[in-house]
Amino acid sequence: MKGLAQALLLDMDGTVVHQWSPPVDTGAPTDREWTSCRLANNGDLIVIGVRENTLSKGIHDGLRFIARYGWDGTERWRKARVRAHHDSAQLPNGDTLTLQVRYRQVPELDTTAPIRDDLLVRIAPDGTVVEQHSLLDALRAAPRPLISRAPEDKWNRVQVDLVHANTVAPITAAHDLFSPGQVLITSRHQHQVFALDLHTGQVTWAWGPGELRMPHEGAVLDNGNVLIFDNGDEGRPHSRIVELKPTASGGEVVWSWTADPPSSFHSGSRGGAQRLPNGNTLVTESNRGHVFELSPAGAIVWEFWNPVLARGDHRRTFRRMERIPLSLTGPLLNGLVDDTVPPTAPPQAPGTP
Numbered sequence: 001m002k003g004l005a006q007a008l009l010l011d012m013d014g015t016v017v018h019q020w021s022p023p024v025d026t027g028a029p030t031d032r033e034w035t036s037c038r039l040a041n042n043g044d045l046i047v048i049g050v051r052e053n054t055l056s057k058g059i060h061d062g063l064r065f066i067a068r069y070g071w072d073g074t075e076r077w078r079k080a081r082v083r084a085h086h087d088s089a090q091l092p093n094g095d096t097l098t099l100q101v102r103y104r105q106v107p108e109l110d111t112t113a114p115i116r117d118d119l120l121v122r123i124a125p126d127g128t129v130v131e132q133h134s135l136l137d138a139l140r141a142a143p144r145p146l147i148s149r150a151p152e153d154k155w156n157r158v159q160v161d162l163v164h165a166n167t168v169a170p171i172t173a174a175h176d177l178f179s180p181g182q183v184l185i186t187s188r189h190q191h192q193v194f195a196l197d198l199h200t201g202q203v204t205w206a207w208g209p210g211e212l213r214m215p216h217e218g219a220v221l222d223n224g225n226v227l228i229f230d231n232g233d234e235g236r237p238h239s240r241i242v243e244l245k246p247t248a249s250g251g252e253v254v255w256s257w258t259a260d261p262p263s264s265f266h267s268g269s270r271g272g273a274q275r276l277p278n279g280n281t282l283v284t285e286s287n288r289g290h291v292f293e294l295s296p297a298g299a300i301v302w303e304f305w306n307p308v309l310a311r312g313d314h315r316r317t318f319r320r321m322e323r324i325p326l327s328l329t330g331p332l333l334n335g336l337v338d339d340t341v342p343p344t345a346p347p348q349a350p351g352t353p
Helices: 135-141 326-333
Strands: 007-010 016-020 031-039 045-051 064-069 075-079 084-090 096-104 115-123 129-134 152-154 157-159 165-171 182-187 192-197 203-207 216-220 226-230 240-247 250-257 272-275 281-285 290-294 300-305
Touching: 007 031, 016 326, 031 084, 045 084, 045 096, 064 084, 064 096, 096 165, 115 135, 115 165, 129 135, 135 182, 135 192, 135 203, 182 216, 203 240, 203 250, 216 272, 226 272, 226 281
Parallel strands: 084 165, 165 216
Antiparallel strands: 007 016, 031 045, 045 064, 064 075, 084 096, 096 115, 115 129, 152 157, 165 182, 182 192, 192 203, 216 226, 226 240, 240 250, 272 281, 281 290, 290 300
16 A cells, blocks of 8 residues: 555454564665555465655655565565666566666657666566566567656656556466567557567557556456556546557457446556456546445456545555355465465576566
């Protein structure tokens, strides 16, 4: 949750059944907040966060980190040099993908301020950084021209935030346009989702400009379609959920949902959409602290309002809520899984994802 270094596992009634928080007796700087959490398939928690800043107000990119915790809260590793942000995801071999910020001088794009680049970083289960790809370079090499942005003062630095990637979603099954070894990336400031090949570092498919506005949480579904949380912006001040059938030339929207009235559903930042096994969609309306389950017909069949309040009695925002299968959480909660031994990745050929 924003402003809190904490991750909670809830049952369907909203009762906390397990929780994680950083150790407080290590003598190291405390964590200001955990901005994203993902549960690995062995019960480990992958955390992206920001350390507390005692020198000045606000978030500095130098304070960002990624860490891995066991089910019992033991910190397995922490990478402060990986300036991770927004999201992480687990590959089938146990490696972790995340996004890392890097500033670069690119005079052909802007001569007045550094460009904020996003690196797609792969980390082995033991915390070793295996490889990285520049998303800025990948998009510059793609056929579609970049959408320009003016310099702005954010995160305590004047910069040009061109990409602003916010979601990484590994593609694990073959479809018409996708194959294992590719990753679906969501770019807020390029208003698009695109597939990146981990072997070549090249963009293989993209869609969104002119259709999406500041999107989040793109993911490839089992049927090969792409589900997206389309946030909206000043030109369209409401959010929607979009399901897209990819095509060689872009894509075709096959399902979408907008609230009635449209303004009653809006998260200008963050947000999430997860397709559930029953065909419903779990939607995180982050900025209102609201999560709901949506049927294909557009009916809300379950909802959750964050009971944790911030100043002014506003509900605390959170990055996402994700439904975790009982096949994973049940054995962990019942002590049937030993998480005291850190996971190891299976042998693999060099350079393979």
